[in-house]
Amino acid sequence: MSTRPRITFDSQGRCNACQWAEEKKTLDWSVRQNELTKILNEHRSTDGSFDCVVPVSGGKDGSYVAYQLKHNYGMNPIAVTVTPALSLELGNQNLKNFIASGFDHIQVSAAGDILQKLNKFGFIHKGFPYFGWLIAIETVPLRIATQFKLSLVFYGEEGETEYGGSTALKNSPFHTIDFMRDVYLEGGQDLVFKEANLASEAVTLFRFPTQSDYGDHPLKVTHWSYFENWDPYRNYLLAKEKCGLTEATDTNTGTFTNFAQNDQALYSLHAYMMYLKFGFGRATQDAGIEIRRGAMHREQAINLVKLYDGKYPDEFIDLYLDYYQMTQQEFDSVIEKWVNQSLFELKKGRWQPTFKIK
Amino acid sequence: MLTKRLIFTLLYDGGSFMLSRNFRLQKIGDLDWLEENYGFSTVGYAIDELVVIDVSRQNRNTPQFCEDLKRLTRDCFAPITAGGGIRTLEHVHQLLRSGADKVVVNTALHDQPELVEEIAAELGRQCIVASIDVQKINGVYQVFKNHGTVKVGESLDHVLLKCAGLPVGEIHIESIDRDGTGNGLDLEILEFIKHVKDVPLILMGGIGNADHIIAGLKDNRVDAVATGNLLNFMGDGLARARELAINGGVILPKF
Amino acid sequence: MADNEVVIIDYGMGNLWSVASAVKFLGFIPVVTSDISIVSSAESLILPGVGSFRRAMQELKSASIDQAIFKSLENPKTKLLGICLGMQLLGVSSTEDGFTDGLGLVKNTVTKLAGSNEVSIKIPHVGFNRVQMPKESKLFDQISIDASFYFVHSYAMQILDDFSKYATTTYGQEFVAAIESGQVFGTQFHPEKSQKSGLKVLENFLR
Numbered sequence: 001m002s003t004r005p006r007i008t009f010d011s012q013g014r015c016n017a018c019q020w021a022e023e024k025k026t027l028d029w030s031v032r033q034n035e036l037t038k039i040l041n042e043h044r045s046t047d048g049s050f051d052c053v054v055p056v057s058g059g060k061d062g063s064y065v066a067y068q069l070k071h072n073y074g075m076n077p078i079a080v081t082v083t084p085a086l087s088l089e090l091g092n093q094n095l096k097n098f099i100a101s102g103f104d105h106i107q108v109s110a111a112g113d114i115l116q117k118l119n120k121f122g123f124i125h126k127g128f129p130y131f132g133w134l135i136a137i138e139t140v141p142l143r144i145a146t147q148f149k150l151s152l153v154f155y156g157e158e159g160e161t162e163y164g165g166s167t168a169l170k171n172s173p174f175h176t177i178d179f180m181r182d183v184y185l186e187g188g189q190d191l192v193f194k195e196a197n198l199a200s201e202a203v204t205l206f207r208f209p210t211q212s213d214y215g216d217h218p219l220k221v222t223h224w225s226y227f228e229n230w231d232p233y234r235n236y237l238l239a240k241e242k243c244g245l246t247e248a249t250d251t252n253t254g255t256f257t258n259f260a261q262n263d264q265a266l267y268s269l270h271a272y273m274m275y276l277k278f279g280f281g282r283a284t285q286d287a288g289i290e291i292r293r294g295a296m297h298r299e300q301a302i303n304l305v306k307l308y309d310g311k312y313p314d315e316f317i318d319l320y321l322d323y324y325q326m327t328q329q330e331f332d333s334v335i336e337k338w339v340n341q342s343l344f345e346l347k348k349g350r351w352q353p354t355f356k357i358k
Numbered sequence: 359m360l361t362k363r364l365i366f367t368l369l370y371d372g373g374s375f376m377l378s379r380n381f382r383l384q385k386i387g388d389l390d391w392l393e394e395n396y397g398f399s400t401v402g403y404a405i406d407e408l409v410v411i412d413v414s415r416q417n418r419n420t421p422q423f424c425e426d427l428k429r430l431t432r433d434c435f436a437p438i439t440a441g442g443g444i445r446t447l448e449h450v451h452q453l454l455r456s457g458a459d460k461v462v463v464n465t466a467l468h469d470q471p472e473l474v475e476e477i478a479a480e481l482g483r484q485c486i487v488a489s490i491d492v493q494k495i496n497g498v499y500q501v502f503k504n505h506g507t508v509k510v511g512e513s514l515d516h517v518l519l520k521c522a523g524l525p526v527g528e529i530h531i532e533s534i535d536r537d538g539t540g541n542g543l544d545l546e547i548l549e550f551i552k553h554v555k556d557v558p559l560i561l562m563g564g565i566g567n568a569d570h571i572i573a574g575l576k577d578n579r580v581d582a583v584a585t586g587n588l589l590n591f592m593g594d595g596l597a598r599a600r601e602l603a604i605n606g607g608v609i610l611p612k613f
Numbered sequence: 614m615a616d617n618e619v620v621i622i623d624y625g626m627g628n629l630w631s632v633a634s635a636v637k638f639l640g641f642i643p644v645v646t647s648d649i650s651i652v653s654s655a656e657s658l659i660l661p662g663v664g665s666f667r668r669a670m671q672e673l674k675s676a677s678i679d680q681a682i683f684k685s686l687e688n689p690k691t692k693l694l695g696i697c698l699g700m701q702l703l704g705v706s707s708t709e710d711g712f713t714d715g716l717g718l719v720k721n722t723v724t725k726l727a728g729s730n731e732v733s734i735k736i737p738h739v740g741f742n743r744v745q746m747p748k749e750s751k752l753f754d755q756i757s758i759d760a761s762f763y764f765v766h767s768y769a770m771q772i773l774d775d776f777s778k779y780a781t782t783t784y785g786q787e788f789v790a791a792i793e794s795g796q797v798f799g800t801q802f803h804p805e806k807s808q809k810s811g812l813k814v815l816e817n818f819l820r
Binding site for chain 3: 359360361362363402403406428431432433435436437438454455456457458459460479480481482483484485527528555556557558559581582611612613
């Protein structure tokens with residue numbers, strides 16, 4: 001029994017993320033590499049025009065994919081960033097460094113008031129603090145591709161397969177717009193547009209392109225993790241070496257790493273909400289990655305999770321209240337709505353776990 | 359018979375303890391954090407030696423370091439090695455008065471080899487650990503100094519030959535490429551140690567779990583392995599790793 | 614001098630902080646000093662030592678500490694523990710850094726560690742090693758035979774066939790790991806660095 005949606009466990013208690021990590025060790029990657037070569041050959045431009053879109057944030061994953069496509073596969077990617085609300089200094093610097101290391105780039109910013117409404121109502125009605133941005137990173141790269149008459153869009157990892165969600169795309173290189181809408185966004189767009197009282201015309205950037213938009217250039221949305229073993233730590237090492245990625249000097253809240261998710265303040269709240277909904281937070285997520293890549297064993301990870309998981313984002317709370325235009329009380333009642341109360345109890349204004357990690 | 363050694367390394371920067379990944383530092387916690395998660399009066403029994411290095415990139419405060427070193431090691435009755443920025447004999451004395459038995463020198467090996475002679479003349483060569491940081495570039499292990507930022511311009515082989523002519527007690531080699539990655543030690547480094555095969559050897563860089571420790575210590579050429587991975591061994595991590603190593607056939611004392 | 618005071622001789626050579634810490638941890642009062650009047654009237658003395666035998670003897674002689682030690686041993690209740698180089702100094706001579714006379718409190722000599730035809734060793738001998746313990750020993754009372762102790766040295770004291778009690782270690786050759794001879798005790802290993810077993814050895818000496 002688990003609290004995380006779409007996760008499954010085998011008879012030994014291993015979740016599908018770990019099972020997949022095992023499977024990947026004996027997977028014949030050469031078959032998938034050939035598929036990649038074939039796809040790229042079909043789309044590679046010969047006249048200097050762009051031939052694929054790579055969504056990036058300036059962080060390790062997008063940088064890795066962009067670098068591979070450009071330098072190892074001879075493609076000409078256009079990197080696309082959707083500006084987050086409440087971007088962090090370090091994230092901005094990393095993005096600048098990425099661009100400076102040699103990538104053509106488009107930065108798309110949604111109208112601030114629209115993004116704010118979608119984030120706020122996404123927080124209230126879906127428990128996703130930056131839902132507006134989450135929608136945009138699915139829709140905007142596709143819209144850019146459509147504008148440039150491109151078909152290929154390369155996301156990094158297929159999060160559901162890699163991190164214990166639905167295994168529907170395990171053996172599939174492409175995902176459909178329907179999958180993005182129904183699984184990644186959990187079908188939440190229409191609900192949030194309605195709650196935010198936003199007419200269709202106001203949220204063009206936040207809607208997926210349709211047949212009439214992409215016409216003769218149907219979209220092929222794919223994820224790099226299908227073609228190569230996805231290793232976030234390896235991505236970090238390459239981004240550090242080739243794309244100017246730098247880390248935070250202190251440990252990030254709620255985890256023990258300093259090199260991931262440094263672009264926006266709302267991520268800490270997103271991770272905290274994840275913790276309250278499912279009982280596992282950023283530290284658990286990062287520990288899972290460390291265990292799967294063989295850097296530590298589960299017993300070692302338990303100590304880290306016990307110490308770091310589920311920290312309240314104290315350093316950003318004022319920023320959040322100001323951004324959402326909410327009082328502390330209103331904020332707390334949104335959290336209360338989403339907390340899994342069979343896992344947590346309220347003590348002195350903070351939700352404390354009633355479970356223990358074994 | 360002489361047993362192998364499991365060494366734990368603490369990286370100190372102005373009162374904070376750091377995690378290093380390819381020689382880039384992440385602040386983890388201060389002395390209180392360390393005492394809570396690694397109380398060395400108890401964790402000391404899980405290791406054969408503790409190394410504390412002042413890796414401050416700026417504004418090194420040696421008196422403060424020495425105070426913190428004393429506090430850290432007060433009830434830790436295991437061998438202690440200290441270092442970081444040693445350029446004078448007086449600095450060495452300060453460290454020894456603060457609980458260290460041995461000192462580690464890195465940059466000074468290249469910039470002031472005469473200092474090594476000076477320290478040995480007064481305190482004996484067994485007091486000195488020669489630390490060498492390497493990065494593999496175009497298939498060759500290049501040596502770096504100054505926190506891995508300045509290339510010495512000599513290969514590992516060459517530097518070890520130099521060390522063989524200096525009065526050092528132990529050789530400590532760290533892989534910058536593997537540092538903090540948890541990808542295991544780089545045992546290929548061992549192919550280059552012929553000039554110092556009569557000197558005790560410590561290997562470092564890349565240990566994440568007990569398997570890596572076992573792989574290193576089971577090699578005949580290695581006398582000790584060191585890890586500075588502050589995250590992977592918290593709580594009972596070191597004790598567990600030691601137990602696993604002993605069960606895995608490594609000859610370590612049971613404390 | 615109070616009953617539980619322990620004089621730790623400061624002659625400019627030796628890791629005094631750790632020894633003093635260990636003494637304090639065991640419930641005694643460490644008195645770190647180079648004052649010869651305190652040394653000569655002490656009943657519990659520790660002579661630490663790190664570095665060159667020749668230099669150490671020079672320091673001890675020039676500060677007249679050697680005389681102070683002999684004086685303190687005139688009192689039959691006084692006991693002395695030499696640690697590491699401190700133990701070596703108790704002997705008659707050492708070949709480290711040239712030939713030097715030691716304190717001569719025991720008859721043993723000190724020479725460089727060497728391997729044998731079959732076994733080559735790395736120098737210095739550094740790390741934890743086990744020890745062959747003597748019967749009815751004061752120092753090793755209630756200590757497990759499996760205990761390991763921390764050694765770090767390149768020179769070693771030779772064993773003699775005499776009335777002293779010896780604990781020995783083998784590294785290349787067999788040599789003195791600890792000596793008990795009347796009022797005079799010594800450990801080649803560092804008891805203050807040898808975890809719980811080391812603390813017990815120190816405690817055995819102090820009680």
